[in-house]
Amino acid sequence: MSARPDRVGKAWQVLGTxxxxxxxxxxxxxxxxxxxxxxxxxELEVVLTPTYSGCPATEVIEESVLGALQAEGLGPxxxxxxxxxxxxxxxxxxEGRRKLHDYGIAPPGPALPDGTxxxxxxxxxxxxxxxxxxxxxxxxxxxxxSTACKAMYRCIDCREPFEYFKPL
Amino acid sequence: xxxSIAVSQDPAVQYLLRIGDSALILAQRLGEWTGHAPxxxxxxxxxxxxxxLVGQARAVLTHAGVLEGQGHDEDxxxxxxxxxxxxxxxxxxxxxxxxxxxxLRNAMVATFYRLLWERLRESSDxxxxxxxxxxxxxARYHQQHSADWVVRLGQGTDESxxxxxxxxxxxxxxxxxxxxxDAIDEHAAATGLGPRWGDLGEAWxxxxxxxxxxxxxxLPKSTPFVSTGKRGVHSEHMGFILAEMQHLQRSFPGGxx
Numbered sequence: 454m455s456a457r458p459d460r461v462g463k464a465w466q467v468l469g470t471x472x473x474x475x476x477x478x479x480x481x482x483x484x485x486x487x488x489x490x491x492x493x494x495x496e497l498e499v500v501l502t503p504t505y506s507g508c509p510a511t512e513v514i515e516e517s518v519l520g521a522l523q524a525e526g527l528g529p530x531x532x533x534x535x536x537x538x539x540x541x542x543x544x545x546x547x548e549g550r551r552k553l554h555d556y557g558i559a560p561p562g563p564a565l566p567d568g569t570x571x572x573x574x575x576x577x578x579x580x581x582x583x584x585x586x587x588x589x590x591x592x593x594x595x596x597x598x599s600t601a602c603k604a605m606y607r608c609i610d611c612r613e614p615f616e617y618f619k620p621l
Numbered sequence: 622x623x624x625s626i627a628v629s630q631d632p633a634v635q636y637l638l639r640i641g642d643s644a645l646i647l648a649q650r651l652g653e654w655t656g657h658a659p660x661x662x663x664x665x666x667x668x669x670x671x672x673x674l675v676g677q678a679r680a681v682l683t684h685a686g687v688l689e690g691q692g693h694d695e696d697x698x699x700x701x702x703x704x705x706x707x708x709x710x711x712x713x714x715x716x717x718x719x720x721x722x723x724x725l726r727n728a729m730v731a732t733f734y735r736l737l738w739e740r741l742r743e744s745s746d747x748x749x750x751x752x753x754x755x756x757x758x759x760a761r762y763h764q765q766h767s768a769d770w771v772v773r774l775g776q777g778t779d780e781s782x783x784x785x786x787x788x789x790x791x792x793x794x795x796x797x798x799x800x801x802x803d804a805i806d807e808h809a810a811a812t813g814l815g816p817r818w819g820d821l822g823e824a825w826x827x828x829x830x831x832x833x834x835x836x837x838x839x840l841p842k843s844t845p846f847v848s849t850g851k852r853g854v855h856s857e858h859m860g861f862i863l864a865e866m867q868h869l870q871r872s873f874p875g876g877x878x
Contacts, residue, residue: 505759506676506755507672507674536754537751539754594662596766597666
């Protein structure tokens with residue numbers, strides 16, 4: 454089978470509509486986990502990088518990605534896993550950050566460069582702005598939230614709890 | 622019932638099993654807190670850390686199976702070995718104890734793993750280096766979180782300090798095993814697979830010393846005792862963990878979620 458024109462471009466468009474199952478405000482492209490789409494002629498290869506080692510969504514994402522491509526007639530497709538370089542929250546797109554904010558999740562700050570992260574005990578973190586009212590007068594309630602990638606915060610001004618996508 | 626598999630004694634495979642098994646067994650212990658932790662936030666935190674550890678163990682055991690070349694997958698390696706073929710350090714198989722034991726052990730293990738994963742990013746084995754690149758970030762969070770709790774318990778009430786001190790008395794002696802090198806470490810260092818674990822000892826002790834000082838505790842004196850889990854000789858607690866962990870795979874061979 455010969456390569457279909459713009460199959461890769463169409464695939465990226467379709468992938469832009471596949472949502473992350475745990476943060477359904479974001480597509481897998483916004484999240485930055487789709488690293489490459491390669492047209493091999495006979496089949497389409499989608500290269501994915503997992504977010505967390507133990508992320509239970511990884512397999513679901515793979516299935517949704519392949520399902521969406523099949524449904525649009527872009528298949529057959531297969532997904533391959535690329536571990537290096539490791540995923541970082543810095544790969545979340547600007548569009549993705551805006552969507553997170555609108556969804557009520559404070560987007561992550563910049564991830565520290567590898568190896569230079571100071572391990573300070575009971576560290577003071579820079580203030581996280583409340584995605585609802587914008588106040589920086591917030592406090593952390595819990596280092597882990599509904600998923601490993603988020604922490605729980607509360608806004609002291611508007612009194613609303615919210616989630617913070619942790620830089621990784 | 623599904624029988625046991627025999628595992629290769631190849632030193633590279635054994636080095637990986639030590640890494641993967643220590644993560645796997647600690648994850649099993651942390652999972653015991655689900656629904657039982659003192660506060661909801663810590664319940665979630667412990668479960669999340671267990672999940673990271675399971676993910677790391679899956680990746681490392683899968684790779685160990687590939688290197689071994691006998692077709693063993695992650696599930697077979699995780700669930701179908703005899704006790705003496707598990708290579709986790711004894712520290713992680715000890716009962717979960719109270720919350721002080723749990724957070725102090727987490728701090729000891731996460732500090733070790735952070736140092737180990739940092740070095741493994743430079744492994745001559747590209748897959749292990751890739752796994753480490755991800756895992757080091759997770760270990761950093763685990764270390765931060767458990768260290769926060771060690772300080773909080775140390776500076777908390779008389780009761781929390783008493784419990785932390787008891788935890789230290791119980792656990793500290795099991796730290797020595799992490800840094801007791803043998804032929805497996807020598808092989809890993811010679812081939813560039815990874816560091817001798819003993820090479821991490823000095824940095825580990827310095828970080829633990831700083832942490833315990835913050836918590837108002839002193840580094841205990843070292844003793845001649847060295848546990849032997851990573852050589853397959855485990856404590857009496859190990860069999861009970863495996864009975865629980867293996868029950869499903871032994872009863873329903875090849876069962877998957």
